[in-house]
Amino acid sequence: MKCRAFVAAVLMLGACDSPQIEQSTALTVTVDTSGPVPVVKVSGEAKEWSLDSLAVIRPEPTVGFSRVRSIALDPRGGIWVADVGENRLSYFGDDGKWIEDRGRVGSGPGEFRTPYGIAVHNGALLVHDMENSRMVRFALGGGSDTSWVIGRRLSGDAMSVRIYPNADGPLLFDLVGDTSPPRRVYSRVGGNERIQAPPRGTPFVDSQECMNGDAIHFFGSPFSPIQVSTAYGSGSVATEGGEYRLDFYDRSGAIVRTITRNVARDSVTQAEFDAANADWLKYSAEHGTASCRGTIKQYEFKPAIRALLPDAEGRLWVERRKKGGFVYEVWRNDALIAQVPAPQRESNIPPVMLGDRLAVVAESPDEGHEVRLYRVRQTTP
Numbered sequence: 001m002k003c004r005a006f007v008a009a010v011l012m013l014g015a016c017d018s019p020q021i022e023q024s025t026a027l028t029v030t031v032d033t034s035g036p037v038p039v040v041k042v043s044g045e046a047k048e049w050s051l052d053s054l055a056v057i058r059p060e061p062t063v064g065f066s067r068v069r070s071i072a073l074d075p076r077g078g079i080w081v082a083d084v085g086e087n088r089l090s091y092f093g094d095d096g097k098w099i100e101d102r103g104r105v106g107s108g109p110g111e112f113r114t115p116y117g118i119a120v121h122n123g124a125l126l127v128h129d130m131e132n133s134r135m136v137r138f139a140l141g142g143g144s145d146t147s148w149v150i151g152r153r154l155s156g157d158a159m160s161v162r163i164y165p166n167a168d169g170p171l172l173f174d175l176v177g178d179t180s181p182p183r184r185v186y187s188r189v190g191g192n193e194r195i196q197a198p199p200r201g202t203p204f205v206d207s208q209e210c211m212n213g214d215a216i217h218f219f220g221s222p223f224s225p226i227q228v229s230t231a232y233g234s235g236s237v238a239t240e241g242g243e244y245r246l247d248f249y250d251r252s253g254a255i256v257r258t259i260t261r262n263v264a265r266d267s268v269t270q271a272e273f274d275a276a277n278a279d280w281l282k283y284s285a286e287h288g289t290a291s292c293r294g295t296i297k298q299y300e301f302k303p304a305i306r307a308l309l310p311d312a313e314g315r316l317w318v319e320r321r322k323k324g325g326f327v328y329e330v331w332r333n334d335a336l337i338a339q340v341p342a343p344q345r346e347s348n349i350p351p352v353m354l355g356d357r358l359a360v361v362a363e364s365p366d367e368g369h370e371v372r373l374y375r376v377r378q379t380t381p
Contacts, residue, residue, distance in 0.1 A: 130153065259334065
């Protein structure tokens with residue numbers, strides 16, 4: 001076995017507007033090169049960055065956005081919000097004040113239907129115009145827009161069908177690749193490069209499928225481990241299962257290294273399991289004669305990772321579950337550089353990070369959406 005280890009000292013700093021971060025401890029890193037790919041084993045806690053709230057953004061003081069699916073931080077300052085409920089793109093300053101709207105409903109120049117994903121790149125606002133099956137490029141400094149056909153209408157939740165930030169230019173989760181078995185790919189926006197998505201693992205079968213007459217009902221096990229993946233660098237990264245494990249792949253979809261973390265897990269209480277399993281408990285009580293197969297498994301721990309979020313500067317933000325909430329662990333390649341408190345957010349809408357700013361979409365008081373913008377305050381080693 002070929003291993004090397006080192007210990008990095010870290011600095012503790014208080015966090016605000018977030019779940020409490022546990023006491024930091026020294027990071028210990030061991031690299032095992034005895035297997036087919038290097039395995040980087042990391043334990044301890046990274047130094048802490050804190051958050052300062054900049055603005056809470058709504059179209060009206062007490063009225064939230066209709067249905068946000070994507071947000072994009074502008075390198076010039078400010079943030080773009082894509083409200084698919086209104087088919088509108090709006091630009092706000094870092095102080096939350098409205099600056100301008102872009103686009104209108106339609107299929108012609110300067111128009112779109114269902115702006116599902118947005119990103120700012122090379123002085124332009126890129127829009128995934130989902131219903132028109134195309135990408136639209138708006139010049140931020142004025143001038144004409146351009147568009148090009150994607151190939152087919154992409155569908156799915158906003159955490160997967162979106163524009164992925166990347167240091168080499170944004171990517172889009174795209175068509176099925178010509179592989180066996182077929183894989184999805186990440187396509188470079190405006191270019192010809194394609195990156196194979198990680199292979200899908202064996203699906204978990206801890207679920208109940210029930211038939212009652214002609215009706216079929218499906219119930220999954222609460223807190224079941226799932227695969228989470230994202231484009232990252234010139235390849236991709238994925239985690240599968242409940243443990244903290246990151247598998248990194250090259251552009252061809254071949255695994256090249258693994259990172260594991262020895263972290264405390266958040267246990268599932270009986271009350272949490274019963275609340276999450278309420279639909280199944282109600283169905284089984286009301287339909288005792290239904291024919292069911294499979295099992296509902298009660299997991300001891302919640303999955304350690306909720307999301308993998310790359311940014312345009314080459315960092316990977318891992319949304320890690322801790323007791324009472326979440327934190328973002330910030331990675332640059334194999335180095336864990338910091339942890340940041342993770343504000344409450346809508347779980348199916350991706351946050352965005354750029355420089356020292358972080359933005360999330362959360363529920364507004366009127367049950368619409370609002371955007372919460374933060375400044376990340378970094379500590380000095």
